[in-house]
Amino acid sequence: MFMKYALYYYDACPFCQRVLAALPKVTVDVEKRNVMQNRSFSEQQYKATGRTTVPCLLIEENGKETWMYESADIIRYLQSR
Numbered sequence: 001m002f003m004k005y006a007l008y009y010y011d012a013c014p015f016c017q018r019v020l021a022a023l024p025k026v027t028v029d030v031e032k033r034n035v036m037q038n039r040s041f042s043e044q045q046y047k048a049t050g051r052t053t054v055p056c057l058l059i060e061e062n063g064k065e066t067w068m069y070e071s072a073d074i075i076r077y078l079q080s081r
């Protein structure tokens with residue numbers, strides 16, 4: 001099964017920092033997408049979800065996209081992979 005993960009975040013967001021701090025200990029690769037440095041990430045997120053809240057985890061599973069909000073949920077999800 002093909003799985004890909006991308007974290008939408010920006011540095012000044014404390015909830016994002018919690019997720020970023022958890023990344024070194026998870027076993028999957030997570031691409032970091034800084035929405036302040038690249039507005040197209042924000043636009044993509046808004047088009048898909050109607051929100052620009054961060055952190056947000058994009059999960060791609062065999063072409064199917066799932067967008068997950070809430071730092072605690074994202075951390076729990078990644079730690080269970």
Ligand SMILES: N[C@@H](CCC(=O)N[C@@H](CS)C(=O)NCC(=O)O)C(=O)O
Binds near residue numbers: 072
């Ligand atoms: N409960 C959320 C809080 C996320 C949150 O408040 N993010 C702020 C940045 S620190 C944000 O994106 N606010 C703008 C918005 O919600 O559109 C979490 O833990 O992930």
